Amino acid sequence: MKYIWAAYKLGSFGEQTDITQEEFNLRLFQTIEETDRTYIFVAPTNNGTIPVGMVSGTFNGPIFFVGNALWFKWASDRNKLESAVHFLNELRKEYVVVIHNHMDDKQFYEVVAKHGVIRRVGRLYDVFEDCPAQIWQTRKR
Numbered sequence: 001m002k003y004i005w006a007a008y009k010l011g012s013f014g015e016q017t018d019i020t021q022e023e024f025n026l027r028l029f030q031t032i033e034e035t036d037r038t039y040i041f042v043a044p045t046n047n048g049t050i051p052v053g054m055v056s057g058t059f060n061g062p063i064f065f066v067g068n069a070l071w072f073k074w075a076s077d078r079n080k081l082e083s084a085v086h087f088l089n090e091l092r093k094e095y096v097v098v099i100h101n102h103m104d105d106k107q108f109y110e111v112v113a114k115h116g117v118i119r120r121v122g123r124l125y126d127v128f129e130d131c132p133a134q135i136w137q138t139r140k141r
Contacts, residue, residue, distance in 0.1 A: 001025060003051040004040075007072035032056065035067060041083035045074065052079040055087065057097075064095040081111060088117040092138035100124055100133040109136055 005021050007013065019027075032038045035056040043052045052075035057066040071080055091097050099118065101109050112118055118136040127133040 003072070004028065004054070007051075007070075007074075010073040012070060012072045037064070039087060041075075041079075041087065043075070043079040043083055045076070045079065047074075052076075052083060059095075062096055064091060064097045066097060066099045069099075080108070081115075084108075084112050085115045085117055088112070088138050092117060093141055095138075096140060097138040099136045100127060101136070102128055102133065103131040106134060109134065112136075 005024060008016065008024055036058045038054060038056040040051050041053040041055070042049055045052070051072065053069065053071040055066055055069040057064050057068075059065075075083075088097055097118075099109070109118065109120075113120065113136070118138050120134055121137050122135045123132040124135050125132045
C-alpha cells in the first residue's frame with residue numbers, strides 16, 4: 001500500500017485532495033470492491049522490483065473488460081510496455097480481454113499490438129467527448 005499511497009501523493013491518480021492515508025486506503029478498497037478483479041503491475045526499477053501501475057476490470061462470461069488502467073509516475077516506458085504485454089499475454093490464456101483507449105494513448109497500444117497480444121477491432125463513439133475510443137481485444141491461445 002505504501003507505493004500506491006506514494007503514487008497518489010505524486011499525482012498518479014489525478015489531482016490530489018486533502019485526505020489522510022487511511023481515508024485514501026478506504027476509498028481505494030471501495031473502488032476495488034466495485035470491480036471483479038484488480039491487478040498491480042510490478043517491474044524492475046532502480047529502486048528494486050516495485051509496483052509501477054494497476055488495472056481493474058469486470059467479467060462478462062469469458063470476457064474481461066478493462067475498465068481502468070493507471071501508471072504510476074515513476075513507471076518508465078519500458079516498465080509500461082513490458083507490464084502490459086505480460087499482463088495481456090497471461091490473461092489471454094483463459095479470457096478474451098477487451099480494452100478501450102483514448103486516442104492520446106493510440107501509439108502505446110499500437111506498440112503493444114506489435115508484440116502480438118492484442119489486435120484493434122474497431123471504434124466506440126461517445127465514450128470520450130473529444131474523440132472516439134479505440135477498441136482492442138486479445139485472442140485466446
